[in-house]
Structures are given as C-alpha cells and as structure tokens.
Amino acid sequence: MRKRFWILLAAAVLAAAGAVSSVALAAGESGRRQTDQELRQAGYVLMEHEGGIGVWAGGELLYTADIDVSRLRAADRELLRGGIETVDYEDVLRLLEDFGA
Numbered sequence: 001m002r003k004r005f006w007i008l009l010a011a012a013v014l015a016a017a018g019a020v021s022s023v024a025l026a027a028g029e030s031g032r033r034q035t036d037q038e039l040r041q042a043g044y045v046l047m048e049h050e051g052g053i054g055v056w057a058g059g060e061l062l063y064t065a066d067i068d069v070s071r072l073r074a075a076d077r078e079l080l081r082g083g084i085e086t087v088d089y090e091d092v093l094r095l096l097e098d099f100g101a
Contacts, residue, residue, distance in 0.1 A: 043087040046095055048080040053099060055092055067100050 045056040052064040069077055076099065086092055 043085055044089060044092045046080060046084040046086070046092065048077070053080060053096065055096075065096050065100070067096065072099060 043057070047054050047056065048069045049061065049064050051069055053067050053069060054064045055062045069080060072080070084095060086095070
C-alpha cells in the first residue's frame with residue numbers, strides 16, 4: 001500500500017512540475033512559484049487546511065478530510081503545504097486513503 005502511495009505521489013509531483021513549468025514558461029515567468037490560489041484553481045489540489053487535508057477544485061474548497069496533518073510524517077506535511085495536484089478524483093481518494101492509513 002505504501003509503495004503504491006509513493007508511486008502515485010511521484011507521478012502527481014512530476015505531472016504538477018511539468019504543468020507548472022509549462023505554464024511558467026508560457027507566461028515568461030520561469031522562476032515564479034504558483035500561489036495557493038492558482039494551485040487551487042487547477043484540477044484537484046490537496047493542501048493542509050485548518051489542521052486537516054483540504055480538497056480543492058476549481059478554486060473552491062470542496063471539503064476538509066478529518067485527517068490530523070500534525071500526525072503525518074514531515075515529508076508528507078511538506079508536500080501538503082506545497083499542494084498536491086491531481087486531475088482525477090480517484091487519485092484524491094487514493095491519496096486520502098494512504099494519508100489516513
């Protein structure tokens with residue numbers, strides 16, 4: 001289960017990195033980091049929100065999962081601070097399941 005999580009996470013991070021660099025290059029701002037608001041408007045984004053994991057879509061908070069972020073590993077907390085972007089809601093559910101396990 002953990003191996004699948006890291007594979008999904010790596011794929012999501014690589015996809016997000018590619019999308020961010022494409023958008024940044026197209027805008028002529030290759031060094032600029034996306035703001036939280038910009039991240040939340042693209043696909044689904046999981047981010048730390050009020051101590052839990054907020055699930056965002058289209059710039060709106062859908063819900064906050066009842067998963068205590070402070071109990072996660074430091075690496076997972078850091079990923080959630082930066083935002084984990086996915087395009088598929090099934091990936092959202094898998095990630096939440098892995099974080100909650």
